[in-house]
Amino acid sequence: MKKLLALILALAMTLTLAACTGGETSNPDGSAGGSSSASDSTAGGESSVSDTTGGESSAPDSSTGGENTASDSTSGTVSLLASAQYPETVDFPDEDHWDDDAYDAWRAIRKERLACAEDYPENYDDFVSATMAQFLTTANGENAAYSPLNIYLALAMLAETTGGNSQAQILTLLGADSLETLRTQANALWKGNYCNDGTVTSLLASSLWLSDSLPYQQDTLDALAETYYASTYWGKMGSDEVNQALQSWLNEQTGGLLEEQASGVELNQYTVMALATTIYYKAAWADAFWEGNNTSDTFHTPNGDITCDFMNQSTDMGYYRGDQFGAVYRELTNSGGMWLILPDEGVEVSSLLTDGQVLDMIEAGWDWEGCELCEVNLSLPKFDVSADLNLQDGLEALGVTDVFDADIADFSALTDVAAVLSTATHAARVIVDEDGVEAAAYTMFAADEAALEGPMDIVDFVLDRPFLFVITSDTDTILFAGVVNQPVE
Numbered sequence: 411m412k413k414l415l416a417l418i419l420a421l422a423m424t425l426t427l428a429a430c431t432g433g434e435t436s437n438p439d440g441s442a443g444g445s446s447s448a449s450d451s452t453a454g455g456e457s458s459v460s461d462t463t464g465g466e467s468s469a470p471d472s473s474t475g476g477e478n479t480a481s482d483s484t485s486g487t488v489s490l491l492a493s494a495q496y497p498e499t500v501d502f503p504d505e506d507h508w509d510d511d512a513y514d515a516w517r518a519i520r521k522e523r524l525a526c527a528e529d530y531p532e533n534y535d536d537f538v539s540a541t542m543a544q545f546l547t548t549a550n551g552e553n554a555a556y557s558p559l560n561i562y563l564a565l566a567m568l569a570e571t572t573g574g575n576s577q578a579q580i581l582t583l584l585g586a587d588s589l590e591t592l593r594t595q596a597n598a599l600w601k602g603n604y605c606n607d608g609t610v611t612s613l614l615a616s617s618l619w620l621s622d623s624l625p626y627q628q629d630t631l632d633a634l635a636e637t638y639y640a641s642t643y644w645g646k647m648g649s650d651e652v653n654q655a656l657q658s659w660l661n662e663q664t665g666g667l668l669e670e671q672a673s674g675v676e677l678n679q680y681t682v683m684a685l686a687t688t689i690y691y692k693a694a695w696a697d698a699f700w701e702g703n704n705t706s707d708t709f710h711t712p713n714g715d716i717t718c719d720f721m722n723q724s725t726d727m728g729y730y731r732g733d734q735f736g737a738v739y740r741e742l743t744n745s746g747g748m749w750l751i752l753p754d755e756g757v758e759v760s761s762l763l764t765d766g767q768v769l770d771m772i773e774a775g776w777d778w779e780g781c782e783l784c785e786v787n788l789s790l791p792k793f794d795v796s797a798d799l800n801l802q803d804g805l806e807a808l809g810v811t812d813v814f815d816a817d818i819a820d821f822s823a824l825t826d827v828a829a830v831l832s833t834a835t836h837a838a839r840v841i842v843d844e845d846g847v848e849a850a851a852y853t854m855f856a857a858d859e860a861a862l863e864g865p866m867d868i869v870d871f872v873l874d875r876p877f878l879f880v881i882t883s884d885t886d887t888i889l890f891a892g893v894v895n896q897p898v899e
Contacts, residue, residue, distance in 0.1 A: 470613050470615070470662055470663050470664070470665055470690055487645055487646060487649065487651045487652075488643055488644070488645040488651050488652055488655040489643065489644045489645065490641065490642075490643055491620075491642040491643065491644050492635060492641055492642040493641050494615075494616070494635065494639040494640060494641045495639075496604065496639055497523075497601055497604055498519060499519065499604075499605065499606045499607055500512070500515045500516045500518075500519045500607060501516065501607055501608040502516050502607050502608050502609045502744065503516065516607060519607075520605075520607070523601060523602055523604070523605065523885075524602070524884065524885055526598040526599075526601045526602030526885065527598070527602055527885040527886070527887075528598075529594055529595060529597075529598035530595065530598055530599060530602065530885070530887070531584070531585050531586065531595040531599075532585070533585035534562070534585070534595075534599075534887075535769055535773065536585060537558065537562060537583065537584060537585060538558045538769065538888055538891075539766070539769055540583075540808055541556070541558050541561060541804070541808070542558070542763050542891060543763050543764050544804035544807060544808060545799050545801070545804050545836070546763050546891065546892065546893055547760045547763050547764070551711070551712040551713055551895055552797075552895060552896070553795040553796070553797055553892065553893060553894060553895050553896055553899065554795075554797050554799075554892055554893040554895075555795050555796065555797045555838040555839065555840050555849075555851075555890060555891070555892030555893075556797065556799060556836055556838050556851065556890070556891065556892065557689055557836075557838055557849075557851035557889060557890050558888060558891065559599065559603060559689060559887060559888070559889055560687060560688070560689045560836070560838075560851045560852065560853055561801070561836060561853055562584065562596070562599065563596060563599065563600065563614070563616075563638065563687050564685070564687050564853040564855070565580050565583065565584055565810075566580075566584060566592055566593075566596040566637075566638070567616065567634060567638055567640070567685050567687060568580060568685065568813070568855060569581060569584070569589065569592060570589070570630055570633055570634055570637075570823060570824075571630060571683075571685070571821050571823050571824040572813065572819075572820055572821055572822075572823055572824075573820045573821070573822040573823045574812075574820040574822070575812050575818070575820065576812040576813050576818070576819055576820040576821070577589070577820070577823070579809050579810045579811065579812055579813075580810055580813075582809060583805075583808050583809055583810055593633065593637045596637060596638065597637045597638075599887065600614055600637075600638060600639065602883075602885045602887065603883050603885065603887055603889065605745075607744070609693075609694070609743055609744040609745075610692075610693045610742070610743070610744050610745045610884075611690065611691065611692040611693070612689075612690075612691050612693075612745070612883065612889070613663070613688075613689070613690045613691075614639075614687065614688070614689055615639075615663040615686075615687065615688045616634070616638040616639055616640035616641070616685075616686065616687045616688075617640055617641045617642070617643060617659060617685070617686045617687075618631065618634055618640045618641070618642045618643070618683070618684070618685055618686075619642075619643050619644075619645070619647075619652070619656060619677070619683065619684035619685075619686065620642065620643065620644045620645075620682075620683055621644075621645075621646070621647045621681065621682040621683060622644060622645060622646055622647075623682070624682045624683055624825055624827065625825055625826055625827065626683070626824055626825050627823060627824055627825065630823050630824050634685075638687070640685075643655065647677045647678065647679060647680070647681040647682065648677055648678045648679035648680075648681065652677060653675070653676045653677060656675060656677065656684065656686065657672050657673060657675055659686065660672040660675060660686065660688060660852055663688035663690060663852075664688050664689075664690050664850035664851070664852060665690045665692075665848070665850055667690070667839045667841075667848070667849075667850040668796075668837050668838075668839055668850055668851075668852060671796075671798060671837040671852075672837075672852070675854060682825065682827055682829065683824065683825070683829075685855070686852065686854075687852070687853065688850070688851070688852045689849075689850060689851050689852075689889065690849075690850045691847070691848070691849045691850070691881070691889055691890070692846070692847070692848045692849075693742040693743060693744075693745040693846050693847055694742065694743045694845055694846035695740060695741070695742060695743070695844075695845065695846045695847075696740075696741040696742060696743050696747075697723070697725065697740075697741070698844055698845055698846070699721040699722070699723055699790075699843075699844040700723075700844070701721075701844050703721070703722045703723065704719050704720065704721055704722065704792075704844075705719075705720050705722060705789075706718070706719055706720070707720050707789070707874065708874060709791055709874050709875070709896075709897055709898075710874055710875040710876075711876070711895055711896050712876060712895055713896075716896070716897075716898060718791050718792070718793075718897045718898045719791065719792045720789045720790065720791050720792075720872075720874075721789070721790050721791075721792060721843075721844055722787070722788065722789050722790075723787075723788050724785065724786070724787045724788070725785070725786060725788070726783060726784070726785055726786070727739070727783070727784070727786050727788075728776060728781045728782070728783060728784075729781070729782060729783075729784040729786055729867075729869045729871070730771055730778055730780055730781045731780035731781075731782075732765070732767040732768065732771060732780060733765075733767060734753060734754050734757045734761060734762070734765065735751055735752060735753050735754060735757065735762055735765075735767075735768070736751075736752050736754070736869075736871065737749055737750060737751040737752065737771065738750050738786055738788060738871055739775075740788075742846060742847065743846075744884070745883060745884050746881070746882035746883045746884050746885075746886065746887075746889075747881075747882060748842070748847060748879055748880070748881050748882075749772060749878075749879065749880040749881075749882070750788075750790065750871075750873060750877060750879055751768060751877060751878040751879070751880070752871065752873055752875070752877045752878075753875075753876070753877070753878075758876075759876045759877065759878055759893050759895075762878050763878070763893075768878070772880060772882070772888070773886075782867065784867045784868065784869045785867070785868045785869070786868075786869045786871050787868065787869065787870045787871065787872075788871050789870075789871070789872040789873065789874070790842070790873050791873060791874075791894070791897035792842060792843050792844075792897065793840075793841075793842050793894050793897040793898075794839070794840075794841045794842075794899070795839070795840055795892055795894055795896075795897075795899070796837070796838065796839035796840075796899075797837070797838055797839075797892070798835060798836070798837050799835065799836040799837075799838075800834065800835055801834035801835060801836050801853070801855075802814060802831075802834040805834060813830065813831045814830065814831050814832075814834075815830065816828075816830040819831065831855050834853075834854070834855045835853070835854045836851065836852070836853045836854070837851065837852055837853075837854075838850070838851035838890065838892070839851070840879070840881070840890055840892055842879075847881060849881065849889070849890050851890070873894075876893060876894060876895045877893075877894055878891070878892070878893055878894075879891065879892055879893075879894065
């Protein structure tokens with residue numbers, strides 16, 4: 411099984427009224443069930459949220475057990491109906507004050523999390539391959555980044571709200587023969603990649619935003635809470651309070667890395683429901699780069715040469731050869747690692763995105779026939795890349811079409827109100843420096859009316875031209891993938 415691309419940071423799916431219905435709407439009663447703790451909406455249930463607009467990124471606070479709170483900076487009209495209770499985490503012991511019992515507890519939780527990989531979708535690599543080809547090949551000389559894990563979970567949540575052929579198309583893309591199978595696979599991916607142990611931060615979050623005039627199906631809300639740990643909020647769509655609450659929630663769950671993108675997320679008066687998922691990831695290199703070895707050198711972008719800072723390190727590591735690329739793998743502490751994949755001279759990065767050898771290599775790892783232990787002189791530019799993607803054309807090309815068609819979109823699993831997706835966007839950001847990797851992503855779906863022994867060879871692996879990167883977790887799930895065309899934007 412290829413446990414691959416899962417990459418930053420988040421999803422918001424918004425559904426809006428497609429037509430007014432003649433019957434009465436039923437308001438949420440606050441009983442969300444599943445893995446959530448419901449609060450009494452009749453007693454106020456007002457949400458309070460911190461504003462993460464300080465500039466510097468900060469990791470989401472999961473010290474409250476993963477409890478999500480929405481922000482209402484004005485009149486408090488956004489109610490928190492149910493707060494998700496996230497999986498238990500245990501910190502890795504302080505090495506200066508080692509505790510065997512604490513280590514055993516940490517190891518037990520980690521073993522349980524890694525075991526989730528047994529229920530990962532068998533064809534997840536097919537999903538990764540298809541979405542990489544759709545969403546990274548359109549870089550056109552610009553940087554590109556996305557989180558296949560985030561989009562997968564977003565689509566899985568969307569499937570929960572749909573019915574008929576609208577749902578069937580999503581299930582086909584996600585490789586699930588039924589909604590029950592999808593729930594098992596998505597929940598395994600969620601739990602297998604959620605970690606906050608003091609050495610690795612890999613936080614997933616989900617939320618459901620309901621209109622105060624929406625008739626909804628409680629069974630669907632329960633499934634979203636139980637499978638995706640979705641907290642539920644309720645308010646007047648299109649109001650400043652709801653928009654500010656959603657923006658603050660996205661900022662909080664992505665460590666402020668996508669503040670600019672999140673500031674543009676707004677629901678309108680016709681919106682009746684929104685789904686949001688996020689991913690925030692941070693891990694340190696197992697062998698950090700020394701800043702004193704940095705050099706200023708030339709990077710050959712598609713649009714001309716630029717000067718940027720390169721991190722340099724010489725060490726023995728596996729060097730991987732493909733028919734048209736070379737690659738190395740840099741480990742991250744108590745996590746997975748980052749694959750750095752450099753096309754051969756004269757080969758475009760876009761060619762690698764449709765080259766099955768890349769994913770085959772990632773799956774095989776040390777067993778890759780083109781791998782040998784070498785002394786690698788690695789020169790990697792520091793980079794901070796971000797990308798905003800329009801997903802609609804890609805999803806339609808992958809067979810998800812009905813939800814975008816007002817005449818046939820089916821959201822009956824959630825509501826009797828006709829709704830249709832009108833936009834689908836994804837935002838991601840990946841930062842790489844001497845210490846390690848930090849990344850985040852979210853997705854937004856909006857609907858309006860109607861990633862040997864013996865003498866060693868010496869390899870100079872200088873990433874001074876466009877290259878592909880892939881970040882994997884310790885369960886071999888690809889969290890993020892992207893193309894670096896311009897290390898300095």
